[in-house]
Amino acid sequence: SQQGEEDPQALSIQEGENATMNCSYKTSINNLQWYRQNSGRGLVHLILIRSNEREKHSGRLRVTLDTSKKSSSLLITASRAADTASYFCATDAQGGSEKLVFGKGTKLTVNP
Amino acid sequence: GAVVSQHPSWVICKSGTSVKIECRSLDFQATTMFWYRQFPKQSLMLMATSNEGSKATYEQGVEKDKFLINHASLTLSTLTVTSAHPEDSSFYICSARVGFSANYGYTFGSGTRLTVV
Numbered sequence: 001s002q003q004g005e006e007d008p009q010a011l012s013i014q015e016g017e018n019a020t021m022n023c024s025y026k027t028s029i030n031n032l033q034w035y036r037q038n039s040g041r042g043l044v045h046l047i048l049i050r051s052n053e054r055e056k057h058s059g060r061l062r063v064t065l066d067t068s069k070k071s072s073s074l075l076i077t078a079s080r081a082a083d084t085a086s087y088f089c090a091t092d093a094q095g096g097s098e099k100l101v102f103g104k105g106t107k108l109t110v111n112p
Numbered sequence: 113g114a115v116v117s118q119h120p121s122w123v124i125c126k127s128g129t130s131v132k133i134e135c136r137s138l139d140f141q142a143t144t145m146f147w148y149r150q151f152p153k154q155s156l157m158l159m160a161t162s163n164e165g166s167k168a169t170y171e172q173g174v175e176k177d178k179f180l181i182n183h184a185s186l187t188l189s190t191l192t193v194t195s196a197h198p199e200d201s202s203f204y205i206c207s208a209r210v211g212f213s214a215n216y217g218y219t220f221g222s223g224t225r226l227t228v229v
Contacts, residue, residue: 033217040225042118042205043156045217088155098144098209100218102156 005103006089012109019076021106023089024069030092032065032072033100037086046074046087081112114140114210118221125196125228133191133224135206141186142208146218147179150203162189162206196228 006023013019025032031050035043049056049065049072056063062075076083086107090100115138125131135145143164148156160181161169168181178200180192193200207220 035217035220040203040223042222043207043220045219048217098146099158099161100146100207101158102148104155107153 006087006106008106009104010107010109012111013079015079015081015110015112017079017110019079019083019108019110021074021087021108023072023074023103025072025089025091025103026070027091027093029067032063033090033092034061034063034072034074035088035090035102037088037105039085043088076108079108079110081110083110084108114138114208114219116142116145116206116208116219116221118206118224120224121222122225123227125226127197127228128195130192130194131196131226133193133204133206133226135189135191135208135221137187137208137219140208140210142189143186145183145189145206145208147181147189147191148205148207150205150223152203156205159191164189193226196226198228201226201228 029051031048033048034046037043047058047063049063060077065072086105088105089103117136117138119134145162147159149159150156158171159174162181162183164183164186170176183189203223203225205223207218209218210216
């Protein structure tokens with residue numbers, strides 16, 4: 001079943017602009033992760049934020065987590081054409097099952 | 113970094129035949145691997161959890177006799193799609209977590225595009 005729900009489903013911006021994607025989930029989590037997928041390829045792990053963290057940075061990526069609202073956001077600053085991809089949030093639910101449950105994803109297009 | 117190697121990257125097979133997909137952890141041991149299925153423009157759906165030395169755990173609605181999973185060693189898990197039909201055409205991806213803590217992300221294979229004709 002889908003846990004995370006991203007919005008928007010699709011986002012088109014110009015190079016240099018910032019891109020913000022949001023994710024909501026339903027159950028208590030150990031952590032929330034963001035992944036990137038280029039068309040027809042596997043997923044690349046971008047960043048993991050633990051349930052006791054509120055914000056995390058990695059290069060041009062900034063992730064926030066609000067456990068009270070069960071939501072997270074991924075901000076990509078100064079976007080590049082190479083950032084064009086689909087972005088998924090995934091939750092690692094409490095209970096130790098190790099299963100990742102993915103959201104529906106946001107298709108980001110960065111126009112040069 | 114940790115790498116999961118998945119083969120083949122694409123395969124075309126005839127209806128009724130079986131196809132085997134392999135996932136290997138190259139520089140770490142993976143006691144658990146996960147198999148996902150992804151339809152075009154959709155998200156990943158977990159099919160099963162592959163456990164080294166024991167039976168796989170299948171998600172609800174996934175036919176275990178249709179999708180055979182074998183995890184015979186700490187570095188290799190295989191998914192066999194048996195008696196494939198056109199509706200089995202999809203993108204299949206495996207993953208494993210590096211480390212035992214919930215603080216680690218997962219490493220994914222590059223995926224296998226299966227087309228059944």
